[in-house]
Amino acid sequence: MSADERQGLGADQLAAYYTLMEVGSLLEQAVAQHLREDGDLSPVQAQILAVLGDTSEDGLRMTDIADRIVYSRSGFSYQAGKLEQRGLITRAPAADDERSTLLSLTAEGRDLLRRVRPGHVELVRMLVFEAMPDADVQALRNVLEPVRDRLRQDPPRSARAQARRNTRD
Amino acid sequence: MSADERQGLGADQLAAYYTLMEVGSLLEQAVAQHLREDGDLSPVQAQILAVLGDTSEDGLRMTDIADRIVYSRSGFSYQAGKLEQRGLITRAPAADDERSTLLSLTAEGRDLLRRVRPGHVELVRMLVFEAMPDADVQALRNVLEPVRDRLRQDPPRSARAQARRNTRD
DNA sequence: TATTGTTATACTCTATAACTATA
């Protein structure tokens, strides 16, 4: 937090971390505002629709989607209920395993996705990529994709126990 | 959202955008969990404490802090109230302008900051920087700092009107 | 017994607008 004492991170790393977090949060806010105003969608609802729109399957199980979106199961049910109420998705028990629920886009859901996407893409282009050279786009991917893979697999469990030992000032 | 039709973004840009968002959100979740478990702090509360801990001033006005943290004023009052209840900060009217409220860290607030920081830094080091070459740290800063500056100044107002014209499929 | 998902409940956070007080 304060910059006057550092153990594990140098000044450059700390600056990179702050910048990364600030960009992530400002960008998420801007995108969330757009999705809400343009499609009355919360970020999670938009993610669910996007995942359903990107698959070629007939439907996806809740658990399969939850694997791609970090989220509690109850919160997921709540959001899926919202989307179903609005007629954007359907919920149906899976044929092979009746415990599972298959989510599918309705025609209206697909329409909404098509209606919102251009503005979403244009917003991101303006905010992030308008002045970014192609080489920087590549650099961003090269640097962040390994971090993403690490974060995906790493439930941040062990960190605290290990870090606490450094807490003795 | 779906990748089969793109107007303003190439595949690389889209991939970079998705990766950036996912890293931001996974990292924020991990950090938020740590701050909650280790210091019972919400992300915003932690940010307020961090800003207060990083300044050399006697206290900061609400508005000065809000400038560094995107947040509504009422939400800010709510969070400041929480921190004051816990004895981590004090609120006092400013001497020169009695409309303003000066926030200051108490000794307990400073202690909490010192107690939580090592684990926070260590978590970020493990999740982000352990396997990242110094050159990549530089690259990340070079690419993202201009984006951050753009996002800071850019209230995402005009995007929708401009983007809607592309919506005619 | 374990897994998938839903629901009840309580809580936190956020947004809007009305309000107080100072400038």
Next chain:
DNA sequence: TATAGTTATAGAGTATAACAATA
């Protein structure tokens, strides 16, 4: 009149745990 901040109120989202149904 404009600005700084608070508060009332209402709503959205989230987490936990208890629950039902299926494997």
